[in-house]
Amino acid sequence: MFEANNRAYLTFYMKQFSKLHRQIFAITTTLALITIVIISISIASLLYTQGIDNAESVLRNKNRSVTTLIDGYVAPLRKAVEYTGSSASGVDHSRFREQETKEKFLSLFEVLQNTIPNIHYIFSGYEDGSLLINNYTAPAGFNSTVRPWYLAAIKSNPLISEGVPYQDINSKKWLVSFGKTLLDADNKIVGVISIDAGMDSIVKALAIRDEKYPTIYNFVMDTEGKILIHPDETLPDTLHQQIFSHLPEKVNASGSLAYNDGDQKKLAHFDRIDELGWIVVTEVNLADIRQPIVKTITSTLLMIVIGSLFTTWLMSHILSRHLILPLKRLQQRVQEITEGKDELGKYVFPNNEIGKISEAIEKLTEKALIQKNIELKDKNTLLSTISHTDQLTSIANRRKMMEVLHTEVSSYEQNQHPFSVLMFDVDHFKHVNDTFGHEVGDQVLIRLAQTIKATIHKTDTLGRWGGEEFVIVCPNTDKTMALNIAEKVFSAIHLHNFPLQINITISLGLSEFTNNHSLESILVEIDQKMYRAKQLGRNQIQT
Numbered sequence: 289m290f291e292a293n294n295r296a297y298l299t300f301y302m303k304q305f306s307k308l309h310r311q312i313f314a315i316t317t318t319l320a321l322i323t324i325v326i327i328s329i330s331i332a333s334l335l336y337t338q339g340i341d342n343a344e345s346v347l348r349n350k351n352r353s354v355t356t357l358i359d360g361y362v363a364p365l366r367k368a369v370e371y372t373g374s375s376a377s378g379v380d381h382s383r384f385r386e387q388e389t390k391e392k393f394l395s396l397f398e399v400l401q402n403t404i405p406n407i408h409y410i411f412s413g414y415e416d417g418s419l420l421i422n423n424y425t426a427p428a429g430f431n432s433t434v435r436p437w438y439l440a441a442i443k444s445n446p447l448i449s450e451g452v453p454y455q456d457i458n459s460k461k462w463l464v465s466f467g468k469t470l471l472d473a474d475n476k477i478v479g480v481i482s483i484d485a486g487m488d489s490i491v492k493a494l495a496i497r498d499e500k501y502p503t504i505y506n507f508v509m510d511t512e513g514k515i516l517i518h519p520d521e522t523l524p525d526t527l528h529q530q531i532f533s534h535l536p537e538k539v540n541a542s543g544s545l546a547y548n549d550g551d552q553k554k555l556a557h558f559d560r561i562d563e564l565g566w567i568v569v570t571e572v573n574l575a576d577i578r579q580p581i582v583k584t585i586t587s588t589l590l591m592i593v594i595g596s597l598f599t600t601w602l603m604s605h606i607l608s609r610h611l612i613l614p615l616k617r618l619q620q621r622v623q624e625i626t627e628g629k630d631e632l633g634k635y636v637f638p639n640n641e642i643g644k645i646s647e648a649i650e651k652l653t654e655k656a657l658i659q660k661n662i663e664l665k666d667k668n669t670l671l672s673t674i675s676h677t678d679q680l681t682s683i684a685n686r687r688k689m690m691e692v693l694h695t696e697v698s699s700y701e702q703n704q705h706p707f708s709v710l711m712f713d714v715d716h717f718k719h720v721n722d723t724f725g726h727e728v729g730d731q732v733l734i735r736l737a738q739t740i741k742a743t744i745h746k747t748d749t750l751g752r753w754g755g756e757e758f759v760i761v762c763p764n765t766d767k768t769m770a771l772n773i774a775e776k777v778f779s780a781i782h783l784h785n786f787p788l789q790i791n792i793t794i795s796l797g798l799s800e801f802t803n804n805h806s807l808e809s810i811l812v813e814i815d816q817k818m819y820r821a822k823q824l825g826r827n828q829i830q831t
């Protein structure tokens with residue numbers, strides 16, 4: 289019963305272990321997957337935003353560097369225009385027709401041209417259509433007042449005209465022109481001073497590419513959306529409506545914007561330089577930015593997935609080591625105990641809750657085992673008693689008597705302790721059975737055994753040899769003492785009231801064990817004596 293219960297428990301626990309293992313694995317994997325998904329989404333969106341921010345910052349920096357370069361480039365030119373047009377130059381422009389004034393102005397042109405190397409041409413035109421310039425003679429019929437640079441300065445009066453880029457017909461170089469009106473003492477326009485400067489360095493700066501984002505480029509447009517300078521030489525003079533419609537009109541505004549240029553999405557940064565009438569734009573294809581972002585996101589996510597899987601494996605391993613393994617070892621331990629392999633060594637419990645549970649289970653199991661051992665001992669004692677007891681009379685049976693006899697014989701052989709053996713048989717017992725019935729016969733035998741047991745010493749052993757035959761083994765008893773015991777037995781039987789007043793007598797033989805005896809020979813001898821007592825008329829003792 290105990291074994292069967294334990295086996296059932298063990299099977300149940302084994303199933304629990306594998307289920308627990310599966311549950312732990314499922315929980316850690318699910319948690320890891322949820323964590324991976326959450327972290328991946330967060331990191332991907334973070335990296336994407338960061339990537340776009342980075343690209344915007346690259347665009348902004350590039351745009352700023354171009355704008356700064358333009359500012360730095362244009363400032364001395366505008367200052368030169370301002371200076372030549374003002375009274376600070378020491379030239380009285382109302383007297384432009386006078387040779388002295390012309391020479392003074394031409395020498396100023398020369399000084400400025402030598403001081404500012406970017407100046408390509410510096411010249412002035414006057415209301416009479418004349419042109420004042422070093423080393424050049426205007427063709428016949430030339431009229432300054434109809435030239436675009438003259439008209440632009442008149443239009444911007446009293447300010448410096450916006451920078452007008454144009455390609456020189458002769459050198460094919462890009463030039464930018466700044467002009468300002470020349471005034472007399474009454475602030476009346478008498479002419480225009482104009483400086484044309486080469487734009488090579490600006491064009492070069494606009495054309496500088498970026499290694500990370502190869503599609504980045506810069507271009508310049510005017511405040512009406514007309515492209516002025518562009519790396520694609522076919523585009524200047526054309527309108528760029530797609531981006532222009534997104535630009536704010538605020539003076540000197542700058543910022544980022546995204547727009548669709550045909551089927552291409554573009555990200556741009558712009559900076560309005562309103563004193564020049566220019567808008568500097570730096571833009572890039574959005575696909576060009578996304579590519580490195582996607583690359584970064586992919587490699588980062590790959591690292592996260594590998595890291596998370598490794599962590600999951602490590603967690604599973606640690607949990608298995610600290611949770612499943614102790615439970616499995618406990619299961620093994622319980623099995624060992626129930627199978628009685630207690631000598632296999634003490635199990636070292638882990639120092640945690642599982643350890644405490646394990647200890648409790650082990651104690652419980654050990655307690656059950658002790659209980660089982662007590663039950664077994666009781667059963668063994670009972671079995672031993674049953675196997676040594678006569679069922680009817682509850683005195684020793686023949687097997688027990690043989691054991692007692694063997695013990696006495698060996699004790700005699702070792703220490704010469706004397707002992708005697710008495711054997712008797714109920715007289716005419718068949719008659720008792722036949723007359724009063726078998727059950728009465730049984731009662732007689734029981735009462736006979738009780739009577740004799742009460743008569744003899746506790747150290748003597750009474751046993752049923754078989755049927756109505758009995759044996760008494762008396763340790764430390766010589767023949768004389770044995771005869772005395774036999775007589776006491778006879779007397780007790782004689783005095784006892786058996787059922788139905790039946791008169792019971794016995795025939796008895798006795799011997800003291802001597803050196804000449806063996807166990808077999810003394811038994812044969814006593815049996816013969818008992819037979820002789822029967823022969824001689826029963827109800828007597830033969831010694």
Ligand SMILES: Nc1nc2c(ncn2[C@@H]2O[C@H](COP(=O)(O)OP(=O)(O)OP(=O)(O)O)[C@@H](O)[C@H]2O)c(=O)[nH]1
Nearest residue numbers: 713714715716717718719721726727729730755756
């Ligand atoms: N009631 C009962 N009778 C038993 C038991 N064991 C043996 N007997 C009977 O005891 C009787 C023994 O008979 P016998 O061997 O002929 O001996 P007896 O009648 O006692 O005659 P003698 O021994 O010659 O005096 C038999 O009838 C057995 O059946 C028992 O346990 N109970």
